[in-house]
Amino acid sequence: MIIKELWLTHFGKFHDFHMELGPSMNIISGGNEAGKSTVYHFIEAMFFGARRLRGRAASSDMYSRFQPWEGKNSYEGTMIFEHQGMTYRLYRNFYKTEVSVTLVCLDTNKVIPLPDGTLENFIENFTEENFENTIGVAQTQSRLSRSFARTLQTQAVNMAMTGSSRLRLDSALECLERERRRLRRGSADGELEALGKKETYCRQELEENRQRLEMLDGELEKFSEEDLKRKLESSEKGLESCQMAIGALSEKLSQHAAQAGRNRAPLSPRQPPLGSHGSSTDRPSYGLTSHGHDPRLEKTGSRLPVWLYGVLLVAGILTGVILAGIHEHIPLPALRLFLVLTAFLMVCGLLGFVRGIFEQRRELSGRAFDEERHRSIRESDGEEESHGREAAGLQMELARMEEKKRALEQRHKICLQALEQYRQIRERRAWEQEQYSRISNTLEDVIEEDQRLRDKIREEKKEELCVDTARKILEELAGEIHESFGKPLADRASELMNRITGEERQFIINEKLEMMVDNSQDFVPVSRLSEGALEQLYLAVRLGAAKLLFKDATVPLILDDTFAYYDDQRLRTVLSWFASEYKGQVIVLTCQHRECDILDGLNEDYNYVNLER
């Protein structure tokens, strides 16, 4: 395709502006604000329409930017181009309410229908996207080396991996990864686990509750409430009658005692009173020990028997007599000693003997005294015996009643305890029953919640699947694109660089999506290249892409102020390559004269258009 003529009827600052272009090199010159970019965008708009954007960038879209300064109602242009031997005239009206496009083949005067308003069917892959990536080199690139290197790198890689310099694979994948993480964050897996534990716990509790209920039921069976109540009643009745009987007997006994008290003969005050009122369980006390001896007497018993003292006395007397007979034959001191001894013996014996005699006499009198007492007691005993027997009989009866009462009380107590126990078990059972209801309700809640969570997780997983699928597809496709386009692109770029600069360089795009250049030892990032080399690489990549996309079709290359930062040497290299090797049309928009000068110097033909006429 070769653009032959341009009519900027109403476009930006241009009003009925006409331009003719040559088949190879064209230099369109104009200072700043002369409208170079307008011409560039006019060509783009003619090919693809003036894009009206909504939302983002609405104010800076192409439509708004190039609305004619004069006469806003008219916004149109015409282009005449040659393609595959035929000449065509393309007309577009950009005005929003009258948007239209017409393509007429001037050779046949036939209107070529453009159903979607684009030239895509005309030339393969001739889309706006592709134009911008390849042959339309707009004036937007930054020329600072580092960011330019990065921009180039990004664009080249984007091209290689996505087929478009604008689409970024790495950030797209990152974006999807973020989505997946966001979905994961709200995941309910942890909750499900906790719920599972709670369910197990509930079931366990329920089982334990069931066992306890079973056990309690078993215990309850052992009791019969009616039975117990009956027993309780009977023992109560029994106790009542017992108590009454005891009362009656006690009454009788006390009457007896009163009677006995009145009948008994009064005894000497030394006598302990006969005790038979009061406790009927005490045996009447006679103040005697079991042996019949008065215990008082026992205490004052002499230490030695009486006869011993008698012996001592006789021994003393004898010793005296003997001494009287033999007193001359014994020395005086010894005689005195024997006398003393004799006297001692006699005195001791006499004293002891006398005392013993006294004691014996006292004992005898005591015994006689006791015997007298016995006699008197036995006398009253005789009277009381019959009383006593009666009393004893009553006592025994009383004792029996008391025994019976005790037994009944015991039974009553046991009954009460049993009844209490029964009631406790029954209460316990009612409580367990309530627990059962409570736990089984909780379990149901847990199961319901579990189901709800599972559903929620299922939905989340579906969502995650979508994200993962999108990601997988992107990766696969990127791989394919890299294979089919990226690699050849890198090769083409390398080839072109070689041809333009004469230097052999190999470019690749590695798996980390970085563009690398071979520096004869290793592959290093392209940012290591000099600024100039980067510029050339930039062009080479675009030209390479153009070749791959448009294949054999020749398409015009439009460069808007691309060489501003080139040094003279580089510029010469590039221009001479274009002039000698590039087969298609080249349209260079520039604000300098260098291009013209160099081309003149190379003796190359070119078409010159001055915008500032």
Add this chain to the structure above:
Amino acid sequence: MRFFHLADVHLGAVPDKGTAWSDERARGIYESFYQVLETARLEQVDGVFICGDLFHRQPLLRELKEVSYHFARCAPVRIFIIAGNHDPVTERSNYVNYSWPDNVIFFKGDACARTYISEWNCYIYGLSYHDREIIRPLYANLRPDLFGAAAPDSTHILLAHGGDSRHIPVHFNELENAGFDYIAFGHIHRPWLAKSGRIAYSGALEPVDKEDEGPHGYMEGEVTAKGVRVRFVPQATWTYVNLNVEINGQMSWEEIKDRAKQLMDRAVKPGRKAVFKVTIIGTRDMDMVWDLDELYRLGQVIQVTDASEYDIDIERLYSQNKDNLLGRFIERAKDLDMDEDMKKKVLYYGIRSLYDTGDR
């Protein structure tokens, strides 16, 4: 004779569990129920039929006591109860041994029984669920004359619960002609009245979960010489409201939220309370980033659905990007072997990720 027919009270249920208003809802169910009983007492209605699922789960003893107290209070109104699939009379249920006040008649058996109220010349029939599910059609072939002779000109009212395949399947046409003057149904939470007026679902007294949209309340009925006539009394305090918020690509997120809030405020009638299920429909800009969780904070919102579509022409996008990753992605995504809505999601995820990060 005048009666109230209600069912599916679900005392003890905690609707919208986990939200700030769930406790209020749970208490509200009790209050609504007691309100009906009070109304029955004040209006001196003759009978109240509670057709199953009075309780949401197995009732605790203390719950039975609380309800009993209220039943006793509204004497001499007679209360008739059957147990439903949510509160069946199981072996261990507290229903088994509970003794109700004198004005309450509980049809405890799993076979249909009847009771005669001479003051009304009316026979009331009913059976209780003893299991959570009953697949046998227990109401089929049920006729008043199967229970013996009946007094002349007497009315026959059947209290029933169920009507779907797992809860006593029913042939409504057959039942219409079984000889009952009125069949009071419970189980379906939406009120429904047959054309003949002879069979009715009173619906749940208050909506129990978010699927229970529309009006809720009970049936008020009268036995006249011409038969039984009922009308629906919408009493529920709470309603679930479906709210559609229409958006377009021009709206910002704040605007969308305000619109939603406006719609919510307008939808609530004074004295009533609403819980909203919000759906966003319309087109949204590719740039729009929103956090749907913020909608939950605008009011009592139980559910938010995003049914919006992206404001992009996929076909055009495809044709403009045929050779690059975006175009090829669209092509590949369209051919996926997935459900339509999942495919759409995949498409949007991919397009958005490329769009968000591209230099457009």
